[in-house]
Amino acid sequence: MDTESTLRDLCKTYGPIITFRIGSSTSIFIAGHAVAHEALIQKGAAFSHRPGPVTPSCIFDNSYLDVGSSSGKRWTLIRRNIASVVLIPSRYKAFGGARRWVLQVLNDSLANHVKSGEPVPMLDRFGYAIFCLLLYLCFGEALDGKIIREIMETEKGKLARFNLLGVFALFPRLGKFVFKKNWNEMLELRQKQLSVLLPLIEASRERRGNIKQDKIDDTSFVSYINSLFDLEIKEEGGRKLANREIATLISEVLDAGSDTTTTTFEWIMAHLVKNPEMQEKVYSEVVGVSGLTEEIKEEDLEKMSYLRGVVLEGLRLHPPIHFLLPRVVTEDIVVSGYLIPKDARVNFLVAEFGWDPKVWKDPMEFKPERFMAGDEHEEFDLTSTKELKMMPFSAGRRICPGYGLGTLHLEYFLANVIRDYKWTPVEGDDVDMTEKMEFACVMKHSLKVNLTPRIK
Numbered sequence: 001m002d003t004e005s006t007l008r009d010l011c012k013t014y015g016p017i018i019t020f021r022i023g024s025s026t027s028i029f030i031a032g033h034a035v036a037h038e039a040l041i042q043k044g045a046a047f048s049h050r051p052g053p054v055t056p057s058c059i060f061d062n063s064y065l066d067v068g069s070s071s072g073k074r075w076t077l078i079r080r081n082i083a084s085v086v087l088i089p090s091r092y093k094a095f096g097g098a099r100r101w102v103l104q105v106l107n108d109s110l111a112n113h114v115k116s117g118e119p120v121p122m123l124d125r126f127g128y129a130i131f132c133l134l135l136y137l138c139f140g141e142a143l144d145g146k147i148i149r150e151i152m153e154t155e156k157g158k159l160a161r162f163n164l165l166g167v168f169a170l171f172p173r174l175g176k177f178v179f180k181k182n183w184n185e186m187l188e189l190r191q192k193q194l195s196v197l198l199p200l201i202e203a204s205r206e207r208r209g210n211i212k213q214d215k216i217d218d219t220s221f222v223s224y225i226n227s228l229f230d231l232e233i234k235e236e237g238g239r240k241l242a243n244r245e246i247a248t249l250i251s252e253v254l255d256a257g258s259d260t261t262t263t264t265f266e267w268i269m270a271h272l273v274k275n276p277e278m279q280e281k282v283y284s285e286v287v288g289v290s291g292l293t294e295e296i297k298e299e300d301l302e303k304m305s306y307l308r309g310v311v312l313e314g315l316r317l318h319p320p321i322h323f324l325l326p327r328v329v330t331e332d333i334v335v336s337g338y339l340i341p342k343d344a345r346v347n348f349l350v351a352e353f354g355w356d357p358k359v360w361k362d363p364m365e366f367k368p369e370r371f372m373a374g375d376e377h378e379e380f381d382l383t384s385t386k387e388l389k390m391m392p393f394s395a396g397r398r399i400c401p402g403y404g405l406g407t408l409h410l411e412y413f414l415a416n417v418i419r420d421y422k423w424t425p426v427e428g429d430d431v432d433m434t435e436k437m438e439f440a441c442v443m444k445h446s447l448k449v450n451l452t453p454r455i456k
């Protein structure tokens with residue numbers, strides 16, 4: 001039995017909050033909706049510090065970014081900045097040109113598969129497309145395919161060793177001694193990462209030259225890198241970020257936005273392949289709103305309530321992240337009657353919230369209708385401000401800054417690929433829904449499907 005299901009069972013037996021004490025350190029896991037809502041939304045300010053590295057790359061550089069947020073300042077600055085680029089809908093919608101380009105990249109690769117008659121490995125195809133898109137968001141331009149592959153390879157290599165990062169951060173000397181081979185592999189990956197990213201950053205910096213800050217209003221297109229060039233670190237005399245630090249931050253967005261979106265997409269496609277009638281419903285809705293061949297616009301997606309239900313249901317049943325980035329409380333606080341002592345590490349059983357039978361009827365079934373008109377979850381609020389029912393993007397001050405962008409990407413690509421192709425299982429393949437925990441919770445056996453173009 002794995003740690004997560006053990007924790008789930010303990011919560012079922014002993015209540016919504018489980019405390020472990022080892023020596024002087026306290027770890028707390030929260031599974032109750034009301035407790036989590038109060039902790040993250042009402043008392044979120046007390047949960048503001050994070051121990052250990054904030055991102056995988058932080059353990060490499062002894063820089064401003066390295067700080068495990070002991071003052072919270074690093075996080076606040078970086079967090080506000082990323083939010084200013086990806087959280088404002090009118091601003092991320094301005095990346096429409098990039099989405100169209102990536103859709104073309106995806107379509108070309110799917111068309112090649114159809115020609116070859118081979119089943120399509122979904123994770124790989126869609127994963128590459130999302131990477132292209134995130135790199136566009138970071139650099140403000142379409143990068144060369146070879147460079148994209150190189151960056152993707154190093155980021156994947158780092159994420160594959162994600163579990164060891166905590167060890168290196170908490171026990172730097174011992175960790176590097178005991179896991180010497182892994183540490184050397186990580187250093188090699190960091191070198192590779194820098195060798196690709198630094199020249200790109202340098203070229204962007206040169207291009208930007210003396211141009212003053214982009215006119216930032218709600219609708220302007222702001223690439224992430226330009227927002228980083230403009231950041232000033234007040235605590236260090238107003239200095240600007242160094243190129244290595246910028247590489248780290250770009251890598252953070254790539255890691256946070258790629259596997260999460262790709263994995264959710266794969267799970268959703270798996271359900272739609274298993275349930276062809278649901279796939280046909282999505283198809284009819286998309287064609288009804290956008291027509292058979294016209295471009296699917298962002299405003300069209302807002303009219304597709306079944307598609308939205310499919311995406312929310314995918315996020316509920318298969319949240320890619322099962323534990324949040326760890327928190328430490330800054331003062332003794334009482335949450336829903338439970339005392340959480342200062343310095344306790346707190347985490348949340350993310351998946352458990354979406355699977356709770358007290359909140360969700362038939363929680364383990366994939367039912368997009370539960371989010372549609374007439375259902376009690378019709379007005380579902382992904383940010384959990386009023387009530388917490390599930391939290392695939394977390395909740396409160398630290399909610400994923402990419403939640404709007406992530407759902408838009410899922411809706412946009414699903415609408416397009418389902419309108420263009422009928423997706424069917426490979427003969428003899430049952431579509432295995434077994435989970436496997438990596439950086440994200442992925443399908444143990446990656447989805448392979450056959451595609452038939454809808455319009456010949």
Ligand code: HEM
Pocket residue numbers: 079082086134252253256257258260261264319320321324325326392393394395398399400401402403405406407
């Ligand atoms: C389906 C897609 C996605 C899911 C399910 C998801 C989920 C999450 C979760 C659970 C967290 C942890 C929050 C916490 O600890 O409270 C997180 C953090 C983060 N996500 Fe996402 N995410 C997605 C897509 C994206 C995208 C597209 C981007 C950016 C382009 C992004 C950027 C980030 C960043 C930068 C953080 C760290 C925030 C911080 O340090 O406070 N995510 N995400």
